[in-house]
Amino acid sequence: MIDVRLLRTDPDGVRLALARRGQPELLVQLDKAAHLDARLREITAERDEHRRQVNDLSKAVGLARKAGDAQAAEAAMVTSRELGESERSLAAESDELQSALHDVLLRITNMPHPDAPDGAGEQDNPVVKGPINMPASFPEHQRVPHWETATALGILDNERGTKISGAMFTLQRGLGATMARALCQLALDRNADAFEEIRPPTLVSTATLTATGHLPKFADDAFAIERDGLWAIPTAEVPLTSLYAGEILDETALPAQVMAHTSCFRREAGSAGRDTRGMLRTHEFDKVEILAIAHPDQAAAMLDELVARCEGTIAVLGLPYRIIEICTGDLGQSHHRSFDIEVYAPGCDRWLEVSSVSWFSDYQARRADIRFRRTGQKGTEIAHTLNGSALAVPRVWAAIIENYRQADGSVVVPEALRPYMRGATVIPAT
RNA sequence: GGAACGAUGGCAGAGUGGCCAAAUGCAUCCGCCUUGAAAGCGGAAGCCUCGCAAGGGGCCGGGGGUUCAAAUCCCUCUCGUUCCGCCA
Structure with a gap:
């Protein structure tokens, strides 16, 4: 607010x-x-x-x-x-x-940061960094969409995923499932130096979903468990933001930095029929979110840090990426300033949004009533919140399949993931 | 799901209709004392909101009611504890 x-x-x-x-x-x-x-x-x-x-x-x-x-x-x-x-x-x-x-x-939406670039919509988002790791050209064997490769390798079984739950639910198996988990483990480990790991509830109250700005406006985008008055979280941002809801924190406790690996549930109400193949848009996916509740004076630097951390994980995976800034016309309701990291997927020939890092100023914290007290001073002030996707599994997973595909159809496991893959260095062609 | 009891300030805990924003203890902050500290002594101190200010209004888990007047009585919801039931 x-x-x-x-x-x-x-x-x-x-x-x-x-x-x-x-x-x-x-x-x-x-x-x-x-x-x-x-x-x-x-x-x-x-x-x-x-x-x-x-x-x-x-x-x-x-x-x-x-x-x-x-x-x-x-x-x-x-x-x-x-x-x-x-x-x-x-x-x-x-x-x-x-x-x-x-x-x-x-x-009423949040006010854009003065430095957020002007623009009417998505098409006006400027590229602020990159492309990085981008080869001059891609060989033919990388020009295969991940759903074809992954299905052929037996690590993606969307037919059965759909049988179990319906359209836009995916199912990974074998090394595919292992790699999904490995990605989360990598992201958690890379941020454990500064972020406390939380395992929050993934079903939350109406008040909690309202605090982040997802309600009342975007009720259609969330899965509701109506009988019990609960909502399935679209992102761990939701429970993590409300971690200190209604509390007055000591200034010295800021910034409070937390992270969580959770399932995320999205109805994708407005995008039925779009990106229905593969892993680009799904009703349920895994994500590691990093989040900070910060002093207003710390917020700008924290935004840079979150971007750097999210970027670092993509970089260590060796994927071609770029960073764009979100212009005023494309900024989400609660957002004050945002950066997206996009990864290039040669098989789909598309830039995929794999991470979104945002500063919400006091917009969410006011809804959640998260305040802090300056040391030695009377009264309270509203804190600032910021967060970023340290790693969202499906699109990164898809980009790895496409970027690491070999001429024989196998997929090499990126170096950074190998410690979490039980020794697998390649997902072999059968 | 059933039953009982409970929810008061940072914490603990009094308070059963008016003199209660609320005793007391601990913790906190400021003085005094001390070379320094502890102890002791004295004092300060909740949150929200309207107002330039003086000052006003609200907040005792949430909501509603009774009353001239509610932390206190009634209803209801939520949460907690314990017992029973169920259960990974």
Whole structure:
């Protein structure tokens, strides 16, 4: 959520920042929020004044009773009762305004970082680094899509995955399954120096899914377990962000750095029929997420660190990659600034988004109510959150199959994964 | 799933209708004392919100109700503990 107080004190600044996203509807909502807020404050002040009078009168009743003045007590009670009526109706109005304002605010996007590049959409995202590890040309035997190679090698069995769960569910087997797990193990090990490993729940409450910004707007994208009021997480960002929800952290505890390997579940409601082959878009996949809850002053440097860490893992796997920055028109709802790492897959002849690293400023932390206290100072401030995919299995897995394919159809296991592959150095052609 | 009991400040723990933002202890911070520290003594200190300020309002797990007045009474939900049941 954006800060209502900022909307109050610097409406033009907020307006200008949000305008960069190029969504006129946003500005309409912003005006709506400003109006609701102004009205809310009026009503609340009035209600508080009524309450003050009721409080005073109630005290007077008690004192009069004690003094044995039944008449004065009765008189105060009568006045107070009348005031109580109007107080109740003001309170009802105030509650309504409050929830209306909250609903509007929950749907207003975060403000882009001043340095985020302007742009209308995906096509305007600038490449900020790379391509790296990109050969001048790819031999013919690498121009085979991973689903063909992997199915032939017996390490991908989507026919059976689909039989079990339906379209867009995949099934890896043998060395394919081992490699999926090896990728996660690699990512965890590479970040264990600075990130505490967490094994969070993957089914979460509505409040938890709201904190990251996935609800209420994107309910259709999440799997819901309606009977129990739970949601399947689309990313470990969701439970990890809420790890300290509702808590006030000591400044010295920041940055809090955590990571988790979890399954991620996505309905992909808007993309039915797209990327249905292979591993490019699936309802369930494994991912290692790294996340930081940071002091605002630490956030910019933390963003760089997260990008470097995510990049490092892709680099050590020897894959061709580049880094793009997300422009204002393509920035997700909660995002303040984002970078994507893309890997080139020669078989599909596509750049695949394999990692997204983002800074959310205080947007998520305000929803989750994660605060910190400066040492020796009174009061609290909202923390900042940042996170990145240290490794998302399917597309990296796919890119390895395509980039490491040999002329005989086998796939060489990247050096970095071998310690986790029970000695396998190659996935042999049968 | 059934039953009982519970949820109060950083922690522990009083408080059963008004004088309660809330005793007390521990922890914290600031003084004094001390070469320094401990002990001792004195003092400070919750969070949110409106306001330039003075000051006001709210918060005792969440929500609702009774009352002039609710931490305190009633309803409800959530969570916790214990016992039973089930179970990897």
